[in-house]
Amino acid sequence: MGLQLYNSLTRRQEEFEPLEEGRVGMYVCGPTVYGHAHLGHAKSYVSFDILVRYLRYLGYNVTYVQNITDVGHLTDDADEGEDKIAKEARKEKKHPMAVAEYYTRSYFEDMDMLNCVRPDISPRASGHITEQIELVKTLLEKGYAYEVNGSVYFDVLKFKDYGKLSGRNIDEMIAGTRVEVSPEKKNPVDFAIWKKAEPNHIMQWPSPWGMGYPGWHLECSVMSMKYLGMTIDIHGGGMENKFPHHECEIAQSEAANDAPFVKYWVHNNMVTVDGQKMGKSLNNFITLKQAFSGSHERLTRQYDPLAIRQLVLNSHYRSPLDFSDAALYAAQSGFDKITSAVIEVRKKIKSAPDGEVDKEAAKMLDVLKEKFEKAMNDDLNTSVALAVMFEFVRDTQKLLEDSKTTKQTLEAVDGLFSLLGGDVLGIVKDEYEQTGSVDNELMDKLVRILIEQRNEARKQKDYKRADEIRKKIDEAGVVLEDKPDGTSWRTK
């Protein structure tokens, strides 16, 4: 049994079968770059990162496209609001493209910290204006759109499948309309695909309908089509975007192409902070940079970016995740537990005796791998996959305690940690400071001098002095651990 994925379109878990054998085209709605990335982004993009990593683990050749929205995303009512980036630019007194560039870099920095693999293609909406204009033209030609006073709207009533993703009914939506409706629209549910720009609007481009800018939903249709084709395997995004964003994408794309837009829709759930929706007004809005540094009043300490990643993996991507200091703390402890086991294995490889890979250990690794894959195949059940990792850690500790464990066995253990914990889950690193990078040799030498002094004191039963040395080293951020085979150290 291969990977089973929950498809929001069919509301069922389905066997994943790509359109073309061995190849997967995946598009994920990227950020609108008008502010620093926050905990919500972490959950979303770590979740899709896991999907990409696991598909690659299974041997698929994945093309991962994630856009950067740098124009067209309006601040409020579907079509009357201001462009988010333009608004931020005015506030910061910068050019909108400077704002977009700044936060794009910030976004990539944060995602790198979370160990998310970079998308293969990160297209910018503003770099695809011509393609967007072409799509608007096509929709006008095919009668799915109409122009009014320099703006172009999609005529929702013409697209009979509208509502199939979000389970909405057009008539009910029209009846339930409560926001002020633009008088330009034929119908309240119609949405803008091209907006006329006022003369003072900085972000605007010439089009057959005059100066203007694209509607938000358009970019994803255009860029996914351009880089992945008319029909793609997977489209990912946050649940809150099912409607209207993804519904509109489907309408535009399928109306223009007469082909299905997406085979599998994958939606991840939302984040709350201390049980409440995260919002700037609630004082619980935490950016990733704040979480990494611990500089937020809701946080008692700083957290390792990978501990945040681990917290995301601790629950299912389709379940809501509540970030709290307690939850982060627990994730950090669990992350440390896995990390230190991996470090111990890598350290011990250097001194372990040569020999064959132990048969029982090899079998244990096979069983763990099988359990892990079974969990991941079940709609990416990372919670269970993590439980397998903890089982793996426990088994590993037993091997570490046994002095007969061979170098080759430990290498096999390390190999599986790197594969499952590293390649797939992204919580095990390739390198750790403690395992002997060049920079660290000096540090190691210095700490060893202190350890010698302390052990000298211990030998003479001068425990007061020994504890004093240990305390001072601890204050400097280094923890000493006395073990049967000597004293080792690690950074806090």
Add this chain to the structure above:
RNA sequence: GGCGGCGUAGCCAAGUGGCUAAGGCGACGGUUUGCAAAACCGUUAUUCCCCGGUUCGAAUCCGGGCGCCGCCUCCA
């Protein structure tokens, strides 16, 4: 008001018809230690929000209630 999701131990969280209800954190007890730390072992839900029903059997299915959350308007 409409649509959707959720309610499992002190906390986080799997499990969705049947062996002893995963795992993590925390707490407590033990082994180890000069003391610690780390590691290991053990304990920590007779019960899955409540009330009914279906069934030989339900945390899991159905009905009702209560509570929380999301979307419906920008959001990952």
